[in-house]
Amino acid sequence: xxxxxxxxxxxxxxxxxxxxxxxxxxxxxxxxxxxxxxxxxxxxxxxxxxxxxxxxxxxxxxxxxxxxxxxxxxxxxxxxxxxxxxxxxxxxxxxxxxxxxxxxxxxxxxxxxxxxxx
Amino acid sequence: xxxxxxxxxxxxxxxxxxxxxxxxxxxxxxxxxxxxxxxxxxxxxxxxxxxxxxxxxxxxxxxxxxxxxxxxxxxxxxxxxxxxxxxxxxxxxxxxxxxxxxxxxxxxxxxxxxxx
Numbered sequence: 001x002x003x004x005x006x007x008x009x010x011x012x013x014x015x016x017x018x019x020x021x022x023x024x025x026x027x028x029x030x031x032x033x034x035x036x037x038x039x040x041x042x043x044x045x046x047x048x049x050x051x052x053x054x055x056x057x058x059x060x061x062x063x064x065x066x067x068x069x070x071x072x073x074x075x076x077x078x079x080x081x082x083x084x085x086x087x088x089x090x091x092x093x094x095x096x097x098x099x100x101x102x103x104x105x106x107x108x109x110x111x112x113x114x115x116x117x118x
Numbered sequence: 119x120x121x122x123x124x125x126x127x128x129x130x131x132x133x134x135x136x137x138x139x140x141x142x143x144x145x146x147x148x149x150x151x152x153x154x155x156x157x158x159x160x161x162x163x164x165x166x167x168x169x170x171x172x173x174x175x176x177x178x179x180x181x182x183x184x185x186x187x188x189x190x191x192x193x194x195x196x197x198x199x200x201x202x203x204x205x206x207x208x209x210x211x212x213x214x215x216x217x218x219x220x221x222x223x224x225x226x227x228x229x230x231x232x233x234x
Contacts, residue, residue, distance in 0.1 A: 035222060039159075045208060045225040089159055103149050103173035104212060106223060108161040 002027045004094050006109035013082055014117050021077040021112050023092030029053075034068065034075045035093040035106065045091075051075065082116045089113045121145050122226035124209050130232045131199055139194045139229045141209030148213060149173075150192035151223065152184060155206040167192050196231075204233045 003026040013019050025034065036048040049059065051068055059066045063080045079086055092109040122143045131137050143150060151174075152164040166174035170186040181197045196203060209226040 037225075043206065043230075044227050045210075047222045047224070050222045091161065103151075103166040103168050104223070105163055105166070105174055106151075106153075107163075111159045111161075113159075 002029075002032075002094050002096060002107045004092050004107055004109035006090075006092055006112045008112045009110070010113045010115070012115040012117065015083060016081050017116075018078060018080050019082050019114060019116075021079075021090050021092075021114070023075045023077065023109060025073050025075065025092070025094045027073075027094060027096070029096055033095045035095065036066070036075075036077050037091045037093060037108075038088045039091065039111070040088040048077075079114075082114075084116050084118055087114060087116045122209055122211055122224050124207075124226040124229050126229060127227060128230050128232075130234065132234055133199055133201060135199050136195070136197045137199060137231070138196070139207055139209075139231070141192045141194070141226055143190055143209075143211040143224070143226075145211055145213070145224060146190075147211035147224075148189050149211060150186065150189070151210040151212075152192065152194050153208040153210060153225075155208060155228070157205070161208070165192075165194075199231075199233045201233050204231055206230050 005024045032053045034051045038046040056068050065078045067076045089111045091111045093106045095104050095106050125140045149168045151166045153161050154164050155161045163176050164178045165184045167186045169189050183195045186192045206228045208228045210223040212223040213221055
């Protein structure tokens with residue numbers, strides 16, 4: 001069965017610190033997708049990134065970067081120079097995109113609450 | 119323009135009542151989902167529909183009945199509400215890309231259901 005583990009439940013940092021959110025996944029599939037979503041205090045779920053299992057290149061988007069390592073089944077997320085607006089719950093998720101009948105199932109980690117203090 | 123919308127945003131009701139949550143997407147996607155987020159923030163899929171057809175049903179009590187009148191709408195009806203049904207319910211949609219995989223799921227704003 002697919003599983004996503006976010007070992008950290010809560011992290012508190014001071015503004016401008018770098019912070020890394022860990023994500024470890026388990027799957028028997030060779031083709032799969034990994035995601036990060038952000039849930040700010042307002043409650044909506046905001047898509048951050050989608051990465052397929054064949055693309056192990058790291059990705060950078062502004063202050064955000066992602067490190068995908070298939071050998072350790074990890075997809076870690078780093079925020080550089082954190083800001084107060086980064087305070088949110090962050091979810092890592094894994095999908096099996098080829099469910100018969102046309103659907104996709106996202107399995108979420110338990111989420112990690114990041115608090116960035118001024 | 120709102121991509122995935124849900125109504126109502128808040129729903130407070132008594133145990134034993136029946137209630138519905140509506141979801142609409144204007145993205146032209148063919149697949150829609152319901153997720154439940156419990157008090158510990160854990161998100162779990164409940165159902166998915168593809169072109170009005172039920173695809174995923176994740177051992178949800180049969181008091182929960184999704185209905186998809188067309189591919190832009192997926193409503194969730196809950197009978198005989200229980201205290202444990204209190205949660206935030208998220209609707210989402212996605213679209214299969216050419217060749218099979220799906221794009222990311224777009225989530226609605228959530229409906230906070232409180233059962234008293």
